[in-house]
Amino acid sequence: MSKHRIKILGVPFDPVTEDEAVTKINEQLLNPAGRLFIATPNPEMVLEAQKNTELREILQGTNLNIPDGIGILWAADYLETVKNLKSVILKVLLGLFSLPLIFFRSKKTDSGTGPNNRRVLPERVTGSDLMQSICKKAIPSARIFLLGAAPTVAAKAKVKLEKKYNCTIVGTDDGAATPDNYYNLRELINSAEPDILFVAFGAPKQEIWLARNLAHLKSVKVAIGVGGAFDFVSGAVKRAPHIFQKLGLEWLWRLFLQPSRIRRIYRATIKFPLTVIGASGKSGKHPN
Ligand code: UDP
Numbered sequence: 001m002s003k004h005r006i007k008i009l010g011v012p013f014d015p016v017t018e019d020e021a022v023t024k025i026n027e028q029l030l031n032p033a034g035r036l037f038i039a040t041p042n043p044e045m046v047l048e049a050q051k052n053t054e055l056r057e058i059l060q061g062t063n064l065n066i067p068d069g070i071g072i073l074w075a076a077d078y079l080e081t082v083k084n085l086k087s088v089i090l091k092v093l094l095g096l097f098s099l100p101l102i103f104f105r106s107k108k109t110d111s112g113t114g115p116n117n118r119r120v121l122p123e124r125v126t127g128s129d130l131m132q133s134i135c136k137k138a139i140p141s142a143r144i145f146l147l148g149a150a151p152t153v154a155a156k157a158k159v160k161l162e163k164k165y166n167c168t169i170v171g172t173d174d175g176a177a178t179p180d181n182y183y184n185l186r187e188l189i190n191s192a193e194p195d196i197l198f199v200a201f202g203a204p205k206q207e208i209w210l211a212r213n214l215a216h217l218k219s220v221k222v223a224i225g226v227g228g229a230f231d232f233v234s235g236a237v238k239r240a241p242h243i244f245q246k247l248g249l250e251w252l253w254r255l256f257l258q259p260s261r262i263r264r265i266y267r268a269t270i271k272f273p274l275t276v277i278g279a280s281g282k283s284g285k286h287p288n
């Protein structure tokens with residue numbers, strides 16, 4: 001992207017809206033050269049990238065990283081605010097006081113001159129929202145492949161997506177029996193000749209799989225790890241009501257449905273912001 005990338009704990013993010021990302025994807029689909037490898041990192045993934053070197057390098061090498069999580073938007077704003085501050089105490093206080101405010105801010109950028117336009121990263125885009133936006137707005141000739149999720153889920157998601165968006169899904173596979181059987185999956189995908197590949201193995205498995213396999217997937221021009229997107233679209237897992245999404249409380253809804261996610265939620269809502277504040281205080285400069 002031409003716009004400046006924003007680094008959070010060493011992971012770069014692109015300041016693009018969902019619409020701008022789809023435009024970029026359509027440009028790539030029309031361009032015979034090159035391809036886009038897209039990730040939608042959330043706070044948990046950024047933390048994982050601190051200890052998982054392979055994941056960190058992958059996220060530093062993707063073509064587009066779009067923030068999935070208001071914690072990432074908060075971190076970008078916070079780091080920009082404190083970048084020239086010398087006082088560690090002030091940085092820590094600003095961090096702690098700014099955190100609760102994230103629930104009261106709009107999750108989308110204003111088109112006018114509103115205060116949200118001062119936000120460093122314009123909006124949160126989940127893998128699930130991005131996938132649906134692409135299915136709706138991609139150029140009509142785009143051929144899509146769905147890889148991942150539990151058996152039958154991708155096939156159910158195909159039926160729903162084709163009905164809702166009139167898009168063309170040329171193949172599905174859960175990949176579950178053989179996620180590491182690279183050769184078979186590559187053959188399967190290559191024979192379907194998709195332009196767009198959505199991979200739902202969960203993070204960081206999907207990003208690692210894509211990094212290791214993308215070069216062998218000849219037809220694929222756009223590849224994205226989409227986490228639990230097929231589960232939501234197929235109806236296998238119910239997405240949070242809109243009000244939860246708007247308030248940035250989707251994690252709370254998912255905790256009700258899947259209490260086993262408690263550790264992941266602790267990492268996203270408590271450990272991640274404290275790590276960002278700690279890193280900014282410790283280094284005395286932007287923790288890139
Ligand atoms: N999954 C998979 N293969 C695996 C592990 C997970 O296909 O080896 C699927 C799982 O069925 C689910 C998705 O990956 O559909 C990950 O969902 P999760 O909710 O963990 O992702 P998130 O949206 O939190 O990144």
